Amino acid sequence: MLRAPCSRLAYFSLHRLIGSHMAKHYREFLALNSYSSQYLKELQTDRLRRLLAKTIAGIPFYRDRVQPSGNLALRDFPVLTKADIQQNFQNLMSPQIRQEYNSGKRSRSYSWLTVQTGGSTGMPTTVIHDKKFRDFNRAARLYTQYLCGFPIGTPYFKLWGSMREINDSRGSIQQRVASFLAGEIIFNAFKMEDAEIDSYIQQINNSSVEYMMAYSDAAHRMARRIAQTGRTVRPLKAVMACAGTLTEEMRRTIAKAFGGARVHNMYGSRDCGAMACECAHQSLHVLDNKVILEAVDPQGSSVPAGQPGRILVTILGNYGFPLIRYEIGDVGVLTNKLCDCGLPTQVLDRVEGRSIEFLVTTSGGYISPIYFRHLIGVVHNPGAIRRFQIVQYARDRAELALEKEPGATEASVGSSTENIRRDLIAVFGPEMKLRINVVDRIPEADSGKFIFAINKIRQPETP
Ligand SMILES: [Zn+2]
Numbered sequence: 001m002l003r004a005p006c007s008r009l010a011y012f013s014l015h016r017l018i019g020s021h022m023a024k025h026y027r028e029f030l031a032l033n034s035y036s037s038q039y040l041k042e043l044q045t046d047r048l049r050r051l052l053a054k055t056i057a058g059i060p061f062y063r064d065r066v067q068p069s070g071n072l073a074l075r076d077f078p079v080l081t082k083a084d085i086q087q088n089f090q091n092l093m094s095p096q097i098r099q100e101y102n103s104g105k106r107s108r109s110y111s112w113l114t115v116q117t118g119g120s121t122g123m124p125t126t127v128i129h130d131k132k133f134r135d136f137n138r139a140a141r142l143y144t145q146y147l148c149g150f151p152i153g154t155p156y157f158k159l160w161g162s163m164r165e166i167n168d169s170r171g172s173i174q175q176r177v178a179s180f181l182a183g184e185i186i187f188n189a190f191k192m193e194d195a196e197i198d199s200y201i202q203q204i205n206n207s208s209v210e211y212m213m214a215y216s217d218a219a220h221r222m223a224r225r226i227a228q229t230g231r232t233v234r235p236l237k238a239v240m241a242c243a244g245t246l247t248e249e250m251r252r253t254i255a256k257a258f259g260g261a262r263v264h265n266m267y268g269s270r271d272c273g274a275m276a277c278e279c280a281h282q283s284l285h286v287l288d289n290k291v292i293l294e295a296v297d298p299q300g301s302s303v304p305a306g307q308p309g310r311i312l313v314t315i316l317g318n319y320g321f322p323l324i325r326y327e328i329g330d331v332g333v334l335t336n337k338l339c340d341c342g343l344p345t346q347v348l349d350r351v352e353g354r355s356i357e358f359l360v361t362t363s364g365g366y367i368s369p370i371y372f373r374h375l376i377g378v379v380h381n382p383g384a385i386r387r388f389q390i391v392q393y394a395r396d397r398a399e400l401a402l403e404k405e406p407g408a409t410e411a412s413v414g415s416s417t418e419n420i421r422r423d424l425i426a427v428f429g430p431e432m433k434l435r436i437n438v439v440d441r442i443p444e445a446d447s448g449k450f451i452f453a454i455n456k457i458r459q460p461e462t463p
Contacts, residue, residue, distance in 0.1 A: 007153035011181040015138075018174065019110030019131075025139035028289060030146070037344035044288050047316040048074065055322045061091040062322075074292070079300045079312060080326045082125045086386070086405070089126065094320045097128060112320055116378040117270040123329075123387045123450075124377035127271045130320030137273035140290050144277035147285070148240040148264040150211040155183035157204065159214035159222065161190045161374050185209060189218035190374075190427065193365030197225045205234050212258070216241040216265075217358070217368050220250040223257035235259020240277075242266045243370055245352055267351050269328060270378075272313050276348050283339035284348040290316055293348065294325065295334045305336045306349070359392045359455055362429030369453040375423050376402075380416040384408035389442050391454045398428070399435045403442045413438045 012023040032040065052072040055062050061084075066076055090098055100106050112130045129137060142152050150156050179186070185207070187200045200222065204212075212219070219241055226233055236258040241250070246265045255263050265284055268274040275293065276286045286293055295309030296302055303309035311332045312325040333349035359367045376388050386405045392398040400420070404413045417436050425432055444450050 007181045007183060008151075011152055011178065014174070014178060014181065019108060020135050020138070021132075022135040022138045022142075025136045026142055026152075029139055029143035029287075032289065032345065033343055035344055037338065040288055040344050044292065044316065047289070048292065048314070051314075051316060051319065051322060051324070052077070054319045055324065058094050058319070059092060059322055061088045062324075074294070074314060074325060077324050079296075080324060082123050082327070082329070085125055085127060085326075092321055093128060094130075097130065097320045101128075115270055116381055117373075124381045124385055125271060126381075126383065127323065128318075128321035129273075130318055133315070133318035133320075136290060136317050140274040140287055141268075143287070144266050144268070144274045145213070145240065147277045147279050148211070148213075148266070149238045149262070149280070150240075153181075153183055154211060155185065155209045156211035156213055157187060157200075157209055158184045159187045159189050159200070159212060159218050161188070161215065161368065161370055189215045189368055190371045192218060192221055192368065193361065193363065194225060196365075197222050198229075201226065201231060201233055204236075205232075207234075210237040211240070212236055212238075212261075213240045213242065215368060215370055216244040216246045216250060217370070219254050221366055221368075223250075223254045226257040227253065233258060236261040238262040238264060240264045240266050242268060265351075267332075267348065272315060272323065272326070272328065275313065276351075279339060279341045279343060281339055281341045283337070283341065283343075284350070285339065285343050286334075286346040286348055288345045292316065293332070293334065293346070295332055300325075305334055308333050308352070311351070359390065359398070359428075359453055360395060360457065361427065362396050362431045364395070367427055371427065372453055376400075376420060379423070380419045382412060382416055384412040385416070387442055387450070387452070389450075389452050389454070391456060393456050395457065396429075396431045397433050398424075399437065400424070401442050402436065402438050404438055404440065410438050 015022050049072070056066060056068050056072065062077070065078055069076070085092065090101070093101060097112055100112070106112070108131070110131065112128050113134055114126055115129055116124060116126045145151060185203070188196070219239055239254055239258060239261045241254065241263055246263070251263045255261055262280065264278040266274065266278070267276040267284065272291065274287060275291050276284045278284050292314040294302060294312040295307070296312055297309060308331050311328055311330045313323060313328050314325055315323045330351050332351040335347050335349045337347050338344065339347055358369060361367060372390055376385065384405050385402050387403040388401060390398060390400045402413055402417070404410065417438070421434060421436060424434055428434070
């Protein structure tokens with residue numbers, strides 16, 4: 001196919017033009033296949049050593065917490081929680097980024113970036129990606145597409161959350177050109193009423209594109225609609241399922257709906273980027289050159305391979321804002337297995353996210369929980385909201401609680417509430433009666449788990 005190499009060249013040229021060195025990192029990912037597991041291990045150890053040394057030397061948060069020694073190891077570093085990041089945001093920055101952050105002036109136009117996330121826990125978190133890590137991260141995302149069979153330039157459907165059409169926000173021209181060159185055909189995962197799903201299916205049938213990248217829950221929702229309506233859908237070769245837990249039932253339903261498509265689970269997050277992706281053999285390969293994943297017990301000690309543990313992520317880079325043993329909020333199972341496909345990385349047996357629930361629109365459509373995370377955690381988060389929880393009691397009645405940061409005033413949260421209300425009503429429907437409460441504390445469920453989206457419609461109506 002001529003389109004793929006031409007688009008790839010144009011895509012990398014566009015990024016080179018703005019100061020990105022993504023292509024170099026992408027070549028490293030493509031070379032992973034030729035590494036021995038021993039060589040990959042050494043590369044990882046080397047990157048870790050450099051990260052820990054640079055962190056101790058330059059990051060105030062760690063200067064107070066870790067004893068410097070010649071032989072620093074990961075276990076010398078404390079677990080980094082989302083609350084730690086919120087409370088020590090500036091102390092986690094390198095001096096240069098802190099200076100630029102506070103002065104509002106950057107030395108280059110293509111530079112570090114603040115990244116906000118609702119996360120899987122409903123606790124909005126802001127981190128910083130330095131310039132190098134932005135490139136590394138983008139290359140990692142491209143590599144996961146490669147693992148799923150559609151390398152850069154191969155056209156694909158992207159069933160993804162987009163605020164466009166909901167509140168009129170649009171990406172920059174540069175983003176739109178990059179998206180075109182990458183071959184993306186975008187379906188909005190935040191607009192998933194039956195009529196919209198049917199129109200996406202129609203577009204798939206009218207096109208010759210053979211791949212799809214999607215939020216797991218949105219792909220599952222589309223697959224269930226296909227099964228319910230008995231529609232014939234043109235088979236796809238592969239579906240890459242991102243952003244959320246992919247259960248075996250979801251995998252089967254999606255594969256069946258799209259004519260036996262291979263379903264690849266991709267594990268990543270906004271704050272850490274792509275971390276693991278399934279190959280054609282269905283092994284979830286950890287991107288060992290970019291991250292170290294640990295599975296630990298509640299005390300922070302490693303659990304044996306094959307047993308579930310809280311996942312801690314260490315990013316092998318991002319010296320400007322190191323994420324070391326970062327507790328991302330997922331539970332996962334690591335293995336000692338090597339995959340037959342020849343890619344010599346560690347393999348994750350599975351990842352289980354927190355339990356999240358779907359809410360419905362006033363006309364009975366479905367709203368991805370990821371929409372709430374994105375809207376409240378990313379789009380309308382002035383840094384004053386610590387956690388949020390939305391509870392739906394009836395199709396036309398819901399309550400949103402916004403827990404404010406200690407020290408934040410009600411007014412600082414209040415400035416966001418009208419925008420949040422407007423965008424929530426736009427999605428739920430105009431009949432929705434939405435109450436928004438700004439509170440000091442949202443209680444956990446009896447199980448101790450914090451669930452940020454709760455659907456109580458099927459239960460007796462007792463708010
Ligand atoms: Zn494999």
